[in-house]
Amino acid sequence: MKTSFARTTLAVALLAAFAGTAAAQGQPIRIGVVTPLSGTYAGLGQQVRWGIELATKEINESGGIMGRKVELLFEDEEANPSVATPKAEKLFQVSKVDFLTGTVNSASTLAVGQLAERNDRLIATTVSFSDAITGEKCSPNVFRVNAKAGQQSAALAEWLSKEKPNAKVFYLGPDYEMGRSTVAAFKAAAEKKGAKTVGQVFAPLDNKDYSPFFGQVRAAHPDVMYTSVAGNDTVRLFNQMSQYGLLKNMTVVGASGTVTSQNVKAIGKAAEGFVTGVGYSLEIDLPENKKFVNAFQAAHKTAPDLYGADSYGVMYFYKAAVEKAKSTDTDKVRAAMRGLEWMTPQGKKTMRAGDHQAIQDMYVTRMSGGQFKVLSKVPGEAAIGPDTCSRF
Numbered sequence: 001m002k003t004s005f006a007r008t009t010l011a012v013a014l015l016a017a018f019a020g021t022a023a024a025q026g027q028p029i030r031i032g033v034v035t036p037l038s039g040t041y042a043g044l045g046q047q048v049r050w051g052i053e054l055a056t057k058e059i060n061e062s063g064g065i066m067g068r069k070v071e072l073l074f075e076d077e078e079a080n081p082s083v084a085t086p087k088a089e090k091l092f093q094v095s096k097v098d099f100l101t102g103t104v105n106s107a108s109t110l111a112v113g114q115l116a117e118r119n120d121r122l123i124a125t126t127v128s129f130s131d132a133i134t135g136e137k138c139s140p141n142v143f144r145v146n147a148k149a150g151q152q153s154a155a156l157a158e159w160l161s162k163e164k165p166n167a168k169v170f171y172l173g174p175d176y177e178m179g180r181s182t183v184a185a186f187k188a189a190a191e192k193k194g195a196k197t198v199g200q201v202f203a204p205l206d207n208k209d210y211s212p213f214f215g216q217v218r219a220a221h222p223d224v225m226y227t228s229v230a231g232n233d234t235v236r237l238f239n240q241m242s243q244y245g246l247l248k249n250m251t252v253v254g255a256s257g258t259v260t261s262q263n264v265k266a267i268g269k270a271a272e273g274f275v276t277g278v279g280y281s282l283e284i285d286l287p288e289n290k291k292f293v294n295a296f297q298a299a300h301k302t303a304p305d306l307y308g309a310d311s312y313g314v315m316y317f318y319k320a321a322v323e324k325a326k327s328t329d330t331d332k333v334r335a336a337m338r339g340l341e342w343m344t345p346q347g348k349k350t351m352r353a354g355d356h357q358a359i360q361d362m363y364v365t366r367m368s369g370g371q372f373k374v375l376s377k378v379p380g381e382a383a384i385g386p387d388t389c390s391r392f
Contacts, residue, residue: 028071032091034084035102040206040231041079043262044104044307050300051311065319077108084108092119098328101314106130106178113142120330126310130181134357138389143337143356145317146310147279149185150385152256155362155378156277157189170222171200174229182228182255198222210240228255235263238270259367260305274367280306280346281363283374292345313344355389
């Protein structure tokens with residue numbers, strides 16, 4: 001009698017465990033996307049959303065990830081870490097997302113990365129440039145699939161050293177983590193190649209009037225201005241420089257997020273000649289890129305930029321890692337992500353295990369006739385620089 005009861009109890013327990021596992025396997029994989037959908041960087045966030053949604057649509061139509069559909073949950077971070085952190089906490093604690101991506105503001109990525117550690121979840125940024133994210137402030141739970149400031153700067157400084165040897169450079173960046181880190185990265189790379197720094201200023205995010213800085217620019221007599229403003233700030237800066245005649249005898253170079261498909265029309269002729277180091281170009285001659293560009297344009301009636309491309313790629317990065325790990329468990333997926341190779345519109349990328357920074361080819365491009373044209377290419381290993389993460 002007791003034996004029969006024990007067998008029945010065991011059978012019920014096994015059946016319940018099997019049913020729970022089957023139910024979990026049938027549930028969608030939930031991915032949180034915390035990105036700016038309003039404010040100065042809303043255009044960047046729109047590209048992030050479109051890239052992620054396009055890749056998710058393709059993944060779900062081809063059977064999902066390990067047979068499970070992907071469900072996206074969006075939150076507006078407003079490019080503000082004080083907004084991003086509670087939004088991310090909600091996705092981790094309430095929505096129980098398996099993975100999180102989308103953060104644009106570098107300070108947001110750093111703050112959300114700390115939350116990810118506390119919640120035993122993984123995040124990946126597709127936009128944030130600050131070298132600290134995969135350098136001095138690296139986290140075992142944070143990955144970056146896009147190029148960091150140092151990779152962009154290495155490519156751009158190499159071009160500048162040949163185009164304008166010993167150039168006198170003035171720096172103008174937005175006054176927060178990304179702005180200061182991108183200026184520091186390019187300054188170091190440019191000075192190493194012989195450029196001379198003649199001045200620098202940092203303007204508030206969402207600055208409306210840049211003219212108070214123009215006196216310092218004129219007094220410095222630069223050959224080149226480097227800037228890492230982005231979104232609507234770029235529109236105001238470039239148009240005001242044009243109105244004040246600053247663009248006539250000065251080459252403007254900058255971060256890859258400064259002039260994009262989202263703001264180039266509003267900038268107009270003032271964007272002509274702008275040069276940047278970037279990890280993506282519409283001109284990349286690969287079948288993966290042609291397929292991506294055609295699908296993106298068909299869906300949104302506009303061309304993708306680097307944010308759309310990298311955000312598209314992050315979904316395939318996560319898919320490849322989960323399938324390699326055969327699980328969505330944080331520890332197993334983290335281990336699978338380290339050293340992972342996967343295909344993107346930019347070609348094959350490799351996630352460097354030591355600092356969780358993607359290795360990818362870099363390009364120098366110039367704005368001409370409303371389109372970026374490739375001037376040169378720097379192989380991924382040459383651009384990435386040393387691993388400076390010491391936490392794991």
